[in-house]
Amino acid sequence: MMTTVFDVQQYRKDFPALSQKVYGKPLVYLDNAATAQKPQCVIDTLDRYYSAENANIHRGIHYLSQKATDAFDEARDKVARFINAKESREIIFVRGATEGINLVAQSYVRPLLKPGDEILITWMEHHSNIVPWQMVAEQTGAKLKVTPINDAGELILPEFEKLLSEKTKLVSVTHISNALGTINPVKKIIQMAHALSVPVLVDGAQSVPHQAVDVQDLDADFFVFSGHKLFGPTGIGVVYGKAEHLEKMPPYQGGGDMISAVTFEKTLYNKIPYKFEAGTPHIAGVIGLGSAIDYVSAIGMSRISAYEHELLEYGTRALSKIPGLRLIGTAKEKASILSFVLEAAHPHDIGTILDQEGVAIRAGHHCAMPVMERFGVPATVRASFAFYNTHEDIDALVRAINKVFEVFR
Amino acid sequence: MSEINELYQDLILDHTKKPRNFEVLEGASRHVEGYNPLCGDRYTIYVRMEGDVIRDVSFQGSGCAISKSSASMMTTIVKGKTKCEAEAIFENFHKMITGQSGVDKNKIGKLEVFHGVSEFPVRVKCASLAWHTLKAALGGEEKTITTE
Known part of the structure; x- marks a missing residue:
């Protein structure tokens, strides 16, 4: 060794x-929980992309476009390996963890919710894992339930178990609390929720920079994080979702790249993950995030x-x-x-x-x-x-x- | 003197530790809350008016040293002043803490101790919270005021 x-x-x-x-x-x-500094290799990657490789992806037939598309796709593979997703198409690029939660709230949860249904979160969530659920609750008549924490800042699991019911349509929980540093027992939480067939979103914004994450081992249904806390660029983040969920979900936004054919009568949506990536994405950010992942993985x-x-x-x-x-x-x-x-x-x-x-x-x-x-x-x-x-x-x-x-x- | 010591002058620390007029004002004719959610600074300013004159003023609440001492010193200064006089004092004070020109040094008085705030732009909202809240109270506002 x-x-x-x-x-x-x-x-x-x-x-x-x-x-x-x-x-x-x-x-x-x-102040790394707010944002992390960037290694030179990430800065160089952005510099190289804009200096020599800049082109739009998935549409050009020219040299640069192919190069950018390859780098973009390769970064998706890197993210998938980094959190051990089963397939790269389970990785969706968004602006950050916040947008990731909003995507799941609007595309996955909202169509499922009926008045009286519940979304279960915890007392230690960041506002970005509270407000999107309040918004979707308001839109559907569902209720937001909150698992209390003890004086040490730990989740009270027996209370969580009591709040979990057949009314619960989703559990959303932070992996590591940004205000307290608490590491939540997310694997156990997911097991408890899955016993009642309740899917779970894990907010990994504070966990991916600090520990290895294996979404298959956790059996998370959704896992979101931001690139900038992981030594990557700002404005880029990731939603991991199990393919079985993503396949069933309607698109989050409409636009280019998320379609396979458009007429004024009907639009056929693209397959996952592209269905969720309307418009020209943050190509530099994605490639920069790939570089950051290479960097921390080497350590x-x-x-x-x-x-x-x-x-x-x-x-x-x-x-x-x-x-x-x-x-x-x-x-x-x-x-x-x-x-x-x-x-x-x-x-x-x-x-x-x-x-x-x-x-x-x-x-x-x-x-x-x-x-x-x-x-x-x-x-x-x-x-x-x-x-x-x-x-x-x-x-x-x-x-x-x-x-x-x-x-x- | 370092910039930190310029900011946290003895008089400011004295008002932080022993705030003046720090109570609910019996018979207040108006009270308004000032709240900066990002900092958590939260004060209620109470005034008892007689016509246009601030006959009595007090405050309650909690927050950082700059916001608390500013509120405390404000209550000692505006008591007995007219609405217009108080607003003129605030205007002069605001110019000083935001580093603007045209501060009337003859009229700044003991508020001069807050001049160091101009070197710390993020703290301007702390120093001005109580004043903005008072101004709202004098103007008959009732909703919560913020300087963020």
């Missing part, structure tokens, strides 16, 4: 944004996961020593997020002071207002890691927090 020393300093060199200074201080980037998701776990433990120990600091989200199964509040200062004041120290974190409700309400705080400070973060980054965070105490002495 090869040695598995995780050479984080070597990886950091791949990310040009990480070596800059802000306010004359080295940047400590701990290895299980090695990334192990390294980040150790980093999280180090960070948890370091923050726990700070007087008056309360961690929000203390689940046993947790990944890459330290969300906290201080008695001494409000999260926004902390955010401003940390920023001046070069430490980039997020202060606010993290698009998860129900979570904030559950823990009785208006906002939290959230430090979120990627595999390129170091123990020194955590030390810098702690030093910056001490600066808050100096200001609010």
Whole structure:
């Protein structure tokens, strides 16, 4: 077996944004749950595409169009392998996880719903996994049900089981909470739901950058994620759906590429996945995402996961020593997020002071207002890691927090 | 002085820790809520008017140091002023925190401690929340105000 020393300093060199200074201080980037920095290979891929390969796909008979089409199709294969989809045609490109959830809400769930039916989510969802369901509920007369969480920020599974019924038409659950870092037992949740023949959507926006995902092993019906949190470009995301579902679903949007023949009387829709990809897609984004997947796959998701776990433990120990600091989200199964509040200062004041120290974190409700309400705080400070973060980054965070105490002495 | 210390001056921290007029105002003629959902800053401003004069003013709520101290200091300044006078003070204050020219330094008084806000554009909405809320209350508005 090869040695598995995780050479984080070597990886950091791949990310040009990480070596800059802000306010004359080295940047400590701990806002990865919002978006991740990009490795040079992704930037180069975008550059190469626009410099030398730009053409529209699936329609040209010329050299460049064929080249772009090949690169585009190859990226779909990469995504399929990355999350272990059975077939590439189960991968649909969208703008991001948010659009992915909206696609499933409107194309899969909406036609199934009758008044009184239910959609079951959890208390720790991002707004993007709440609002699309509220919209579809309003359109159909269905109800939104919410599984509660405990004080550690873990799902209460017996409550989930109680809420699950023959009225439930879909369960939608985040894989990892963006506000708390909780890793949900999605495989178990899916088993429980499938026992009642209820399909499950998993929001993987926060999980794909941090751990290996196998949609077949999970047996997820739908799985969505965004490219930009996975070190890829913004504006590109993925919906994985089991082919059996996708085949039955009506298109999400109408336009070019999603048709096989159009007359004014009738349109024949294209096969999957193209049926769901109306219009010229974000070709550069798709190819860039493929490059990001190549990059993290070469490092290895299980090695990334192990390294980040150790980093999280180090960070948890370091923050726990700070007087008056309360961690929000203390689940046993947790990944890459330290969300906290201080008695001494409000999260926004902390955010401003940390920023001046070069430490980039997020202060606010993290698009998860129900979570904030559950823990009785208006906002939290959230430090979120990627595999390129170091123990020194955590030390810098702690030093910056001490600066808050100096200001609010 | 560093920009952070320019922002968090002693007087600001003093008003944060010991907010003045921090209570529900008995016999208030108007009250309006100001709420910035992104930050979670939420205050209610109470005023008791006598004609055009702000006879009494108070506030309640929670938020960051900048928003709370701004609300607190505002209540100490506008008490006894007319609606027009209060609005003129706000206008001058707003020019200062947004880094605009034409600030009347003679009239800025102790609000001068907020000058550091102009270096932190994302915090302007914190410093101005209570003022916008007061302005709405003086104008007879009843809906929740936001500066986001």
